[in-house]
Amino acid sequence: MPRSRNSLPVIALSLLLLLLQATAEAADGDFEMHIVHLNDFHARFEPINSGGGSCSPSGACFGGIARVATEARRLIDAAGDNYLFLNAGDNFQGTVWYSLYKWNVTAAILNMLPWDAATLGNHEFDDKIAGLVPFLDNINFPMVVANLDISQEPRLTGKFNKSVVIERGGRRIGIVGYMLRSTPDIASTEKLIFLDEAESLAEEAKRLKEDGVDIIIGLSHSGLDVDRQVAAKVAEVDIIVGGHSHTLLYTGTPPDNDTAEDVYPVMVTQESGHKVAIVQAMAYTKYLGNLVATFDSNGELLSATGNPVLLDETVEEDPEILEALAPWQAGLEELETRKVGETKVFLDTSSNACKRGECNMGNFITGAMLDEMAVLQSNSSSQRWTEAPIAITNSGGIRASIEEINNGTITYSDLITVLPFENTIDIIEVTGATLRKALEFSVNDTDTWKSKRQGPLYFRYLLHYSGLRVEIDVRQPVGQRVTRVSVLCAACNVPRYEPLKDDAWYPVAVNSFLAEGGDAFYMFRDEARSRTIGRVDVDVMLDYMARFSPIVQGLDGRTVVLS
Structure with missing residues (x-):
């Protein structure tokens, strides 16, 4: 029997209702x-x-940390049951708190926050493995690192896992940690073997997926550049929560005049079409990351939105944390x-000023x-006016700004915060070619960073110096970007700048980190014909300020960047 024309609207309506029902169910x-998330607490x-x-x-x-606690609990309470609170490493080192109390205060206070997982950063090795083990023994939250081979360092046996699985809203979420593979270049990791980040994450993620885990989160202390590469390679990963590069990711105009390197989150689309979200929230507790991610029933990432929260004075300090800090603080007064x-x-290091070019703190x-x-x-028999006409430090060793307000007072704590690593100021002899x-x-990675970051150029390993004048042309190929170098003469009555001679030997003051090849400046370690160990950097700074305060350091064009 043929259908009536009047029945067609009814059928269409029924189909529409079924479609809407299916969409609602999906x-x-x-x-x-x-x-x-928090990274680089320092x-x-x-x-x-x-x-x-x-x-x-x-x-x-x-x-x-008291503001971190307040805002973290507020965000967690607002999220209901479906939340994660993650720490992306580098909790050690950076202020007088760590210089005096080491792992003890770090473990005691971090244990008061409801972390679901953390990973290790390179600075967790600043006091070598012996300084890390008691921290790992005393924390009450999971530590995850998947790319460490501890076969030659049994002291770390059982101290951390490759991953942790957490259930939220009926979903099983695997959190896999990984660190920068080149960490041995910048930290005292002794006999630890660091494996490839992407391969290690993929191996552990596959194991978790086979075990029924729905969602994979990489908890990284490798920096944004590496995280982008990992996100493109590892099919199983959905989100990477990062640290190490102190990168502010922010959608829109950041508060407090900070410079955002990219949007929040950075989205990487794999060849398969699978999307991965990457987040990071600067450093030093100025921001707390806040990501909202939506997944479908198959665990595929549908959307990721949010922004880091600026922890300014509108965020109250948690009273329990303040009370816990008080006994430790008394010893620091x-x-x-x-x-x-x-x-x-x-004295400026803000917005990565010392990684973008000349900075007055450097x-x-x-x-x-x-x-x-x-x-x-003046205490030697040398006929020179100086023991070394050149002084060099690494931008990564300059850790904070000092403000001129409060009558310009610089405290001992300020100085330790800027230079927390207790390096000595050594003299090495190297050729002009080595320099x-x-x-x-120091400027060979500009292309990588420029192509993936917004805003000014960024040099990961930029050096700062006195006694040198350097012209850098980043339009030139890697290895040919230093187009002009002048150096202060040493055997002269009137110090003046002269062209650098590749075959001449120069005494150079460097911190012990660089003298030992830190930040992969192996040429300072391997090509120096001598090394004289000097005084601790903070003591050198104390004497300098005693003679020359008030400080009026500016910029003088010693580093010129052409782009």
């Missing part, structure tokens, strides 16, 4: 998860200034209030190193 199968137990240094009572203050100098200018530090060389000469090689290496 939506009901979606899973929304909130990820709150012992910022107390609030900081805009550049990560000590907070002045008369200036704007941000972060501190003398160091935090001891005046060691004054500055009339802002000039200040190397100026003090160069002054130390002149002082040493040129080091300068080229």
